[in-house]
Amino acid sequence: MSLADRFAGLRDALRGLSMRSRLTGVAMLLLLIALFEPHWKTTRDAFDFVVTLDVTQSMNVMDYEIDGKETSRLNYAKHTLRQVLPALPCGSRIGWSIFTEYRVLLLVAPIEVCDNYHELLDTLDRIDGRMAWANASEVAKGVFWSMRSVKELGGSHGVLFITDGHESPPLNPVLRPVLDAKSEKGQGYTYMDQTTWQNKPVYDGKPGDVRGLIVGVGGETLKPIPKLDPEGHPMGYWGADEVMQIDVITAGRTGSAAGEKMVDEGGKAVATMKPTMTEHLSSLKDAYLAGFAREVELGYHRLSDPAGLLRAMTAPEFARPAPYQADVRVLLASIAFILLVIAHVPALLRIPRARSLGRQAGKRFSRT
Template sequence: MKALLRDAPLLAGATLLLLVALLMPPVPLPRNVADTVLVFDITQSMDVEDAQIDGAPVSRLEFARAAARRALRELPCGSRVGWAAFTEYRTLLLLAPIEVCENYNDLLATLAEIDGRIRWGNASEVAKGVFWALRAAKELQGKPAILFLTDGHESPPLTAFPRFDDVQAGQVRGWLLGIGAGVPQPIPRTDAEGNRIGYWRAGDVLQRNVPAGQPPSREHLSELREPHLRALAAQTGLGYSALRDPGQLAALMRDPQLARRASVATDLRAVPALLALALLCVYFRPDAFGGGRPRLSRTSGT
């Protein structure tokens, strides 16, 4: 009986902590969160299937979307993500950045619609598209970072970087993320509904002018154009990285140099719940002689 009275505060404390865990509201705490717009290159070269997910070949665009889906699962609440699409020479904002936890299903649903069916042209002037993306980020509230997912394939071939005097290098933070392999592959040709109707041939696209005796231009084939993307990154003040694994994207979006500090409602109910569990473990501990907690027993008398 004395042991029970001695340990009663433990049981009362555990009960109180469990009530706190049940009733405790989220607590605003400062933390680093992502604030980004993901720009998807939806040109036809992104339909080349030279990327891999779990060892299976997939198109570059599907790889980019898979990386985005995984990032949505891993970003902390309070992060904001938006979508944009690049084709022809422009980048258009599809969805301004919104909070990931409250809008998770909406973000997934809109991401699933980003494919060749919304392509409005067949050109692929990536350098111009990057500058259009930087322009869009400058005009958005909070100036989110830009992560531009592309293979770097320019069509028609680029002769010089375009100039956009209203966008200075380093004004917008972000990354150019290269997708694809280094071996040139035929580019699938698709109709307005996204149905494959063959492959682009040499006579169908504008080729580079090459000096006599040099290998012919092969702009109808596509591979990851890393040297071009590195030069473009240097021109714009963005970083460059090849995206080899879908898990890399979430890590890049959480880059401390891109993150912003925000007050985020944080669920701390686990703290009092764990403290309650610790008190209960102490309350139900075996006694020092291994006999266990004494139990009250009924006794009969005359």
């Protein structure tokens, strides 16, 4: 039998097949292709963040609830992150870092979330107030530091700075943090004018060169801050006389003569901050953080629930196209499935209710 004859036989056999059989055959081919595990190289959005958690003592204020139990800001933030982590698309990278005093300390450089999920969770669980190396909370400087850390890592990671915005010692409004593109690249912050602007938080990068989010945690009402010893044992609450109520910088240095005041560039005395006597209490400094975030061109998100944080983190502006091997099997198998469903619903096939035997089956009862 020649090859052509063989093909003719095959063609006849196929022609004789019902629609159901043909659909089954196509489904079979699709499934056989799926067995070779074809992949489609494409990209999908991934989100890289260095997450900085404020571990200062104000973060221990209990103004959140998880399952009806009071919990601290830090715990709530961790709880939220625990939910967000598995929801991030694979390929995203997360690193952990903590903030105290005026700086952040990177614990884990960003690593892929799906493969290292348990490890990342483990580290997150270990983050707590006992890690703090000093009792101070200069949030603005911390944010700048975290932005610098991200740059130092060299990646395109975003900054995610989770804080309640409680500056301690308090920050005089005239010392609002500024972005200083002109300043020389250098240490933690730029010493501009030794006499006037010392200790004013300054960021030495270009505005907007680091993307990210400041996430505000905490309640609206002022609450006392639990006082903990270095090993984490509670020692009551911070008293009004135990914390600085005014900022140290504009108040003048201890060594200065009495009445010496700080002056601005024009030589005018800078208004001293009026003590509010509420610095031992803490609430979310929403407006301050939002304004600050605007100034340093970061986003601001007020933490309310995991879904909200996830939405904020997966905003298109933070997306990085990560290479991704799309599984073509799903496509093939789903088409095969649909074909089989069609094959088994005669109504969809528009086939006659039943075929008759015989040669004249097609035109029965039509007399001519």
